[in-house]
Amino acid sequence: MFGSIYTGLTGMMAFSQGLDVISNNVANLNTPGYKGNDLLFQDIFYRYGLSSDSNANYPSSEIGNGVTGDRTLMREAQGEIRETGNQNDVAIDGNGLFILRDGEDIYYTRAGQFEIDDDGYLVDRVNQARVAGFEDGELVDINVSELGNNRPRATTEIILTNNLSINGVEHEIPEVEVFDALGGSHLIDLKFINDGDLWRVEITDDAENMIASDGEIRFRTDGSPEEGFNRFSFQLAPDDVPATEILLNFGEAGSFTGATSFAAGETSDLVVESQDGYARGALIRMGFDRDGTLTVEYSNGKDNESTQLALAWFDDMQALRQIGGGLFLAGEELEPMIDTPMQGVMGEIVEGSLELSNVELTLEFTDLIIMQRGFQGSSQILTVSNEMIQQLLDIGRGGR
Structure with missing residues (x-):
């Protein structure tokens, strides 16, 4: 009793x-x-x-x-994954825990609420511990400070394609955009004048100043560019900007993959296929691919890839200790499996989303x-x- x-x-x-x-x-x-x-x-x-x-x-x-x-x-069990619209929010669809490092202390979490601190490190929004990534097989703190803007690149090569008709008198490609050494944009006009067995090249800027007039391009009898005459260089030297040498590339000699010269009436359709310069770009978007690769996009249309997120997993998840703030601690006897998303047992990354409770x-x-x-x-x-x-x-x- x-x-x-x-x-x-x-x-x-x-x-x-x-x-x-x-x-x-x-x-x-x-x-x-x-x-x-x-x-x-x-x-x-x-x-x-x-x-x-x-x-x-x-x-x-x-x-x-x-x-x-x-x-x-x-x-x-995994919680529901919900889109947040915040580009720094990240969820894991499948196995895996984000790795957070604060000095010698290591934490694990499923809550991918991240932000960029004043030093450019990707950190947990709650406790400011740094998010770990995988780089050359080693854990590193993810830092985006060097990805803040995209440096300009001067135009060094212009690649041309299509046909210059041997029956044509001249052909002009107007307003070709090129970039100087500081990323400044300039428009140039390319004029090709038929001079019998060769094409003379004249280049003027947007103020109609002659930049080059001694270019010479030749083609073989089969219409392909001739060796030694399939390229032409000139200098772009705007005021107060270091001069840049630009190569006009008409394709490999003997090849028909670039510019050609066949009989096509008096009409030519030679165009600029590409040029390799661009202006300075500001960061407009940052996110993570499915495999955890940090990607950034710039206002100049360029993009860049950086460190991959690192994920951890344990054979016995019940042995982890919850300490608040969405964080887990692992005892010294627990050895985590560490890998990148979509490798081994790890799940994939869902950017702009969070895993709910x-x-x-x-x-x-x-x-x-x-x-x-x-x-x-x-x-x-x-x-x-x-x-x-x-x-x-x-x-x-x-x-x-």
């Missing part, structure tokens, strides 16, 4: 702990990367009894002494009812035990 009081008390304490776990789950319903927990109920030691006719190996009675709830189990409200409310009824039942045992003890005391008083 007295033992039932302590047994009922263990039930009340365990169900109270269960209520604590449920309340924490519900409170973190909207916490990115949060993993819900379940309280594990376990029966505790037993008292065994033997009767005179029972076998010593098989006790006649087994009376338990209550329940304990001193251990929780983390729910490892894996808490299911319906399940929590169901468990809440069970905890409430369990607590009520355990408290009722204490009430009944107390009444029975009181009856015993009343019998004792009556006997005196």
Whole structure:
């Protein structure tokens, strides 16, 4: 009878702990990367009894002494991935944990809420620990300071394609955009004049100043560029800007993949296929590919790739310790598997998104009812035990 009081008390304490776990789950319903927990109920030691006719190996009675709830189990299921529109938010679809480093301390998280700090490092928005990447097989802190703008590149080569008709008199390609050494944009006109067995080249700028007039291009009888006459260089030297040498490239000698010279009436369709210069570009977008590669896009249309995100995974996720802020700690005895997204067991990256909590409200409310009824039942045992003890005391008083 007295033992039932302590047994009922263990039930009340365990169900109270269960209520604590449920309340924490519900409170973190909207916490990115949060993993819900379940309280594990376990029966505790037993008292065994033997009767005179029972076998010593098989006790006649087994009376338990209550329940304990001193251990929780983390729910490892993935939460819903929801788009946020923030280019620095990152989610993992599948296995993996982001690696955060703060000096000698290493943390792991599923909550990819990142931002750029004043030193250009990609950091966790909550505790400012640096996000780790993979570079040449080593973990590094991801830094984007050198990706803030795209340096200009002077035009050094203009590649031409299509045909200069041998029956034509002249052909002009107007307003070809080129860039100087500082990234400044200039428009030049290319004029090709048929001079019998060769084409003379004249180049003027947008102010009609002659830049070059001594160019000479020749073609073989089969219409392909002639060796030694398939390229022509000139200098672009705007005011107060270092001069840049630009090569007009008509294609490989003897090849028909670049410029050609066939009979096509008096009409030529020679055009600029490409030029390799560009202006300075400002960073307009940063994000991560599915494989975790950091990519940036610039206002000049160029892009760049940098470090890959590093992910970690553990054989026993239950051995990780939750410390708040969406962070996990691993003991020294735990050795993580480290790799890049979409490699090995690792999942893929979803940019501009976050993984939500894996808490299911319906399940929590169901468990809440069970905890409430369990607590009520355990408290009722204490009430009944107390009444029975009181009856015993009343019998004792009556006997005196």
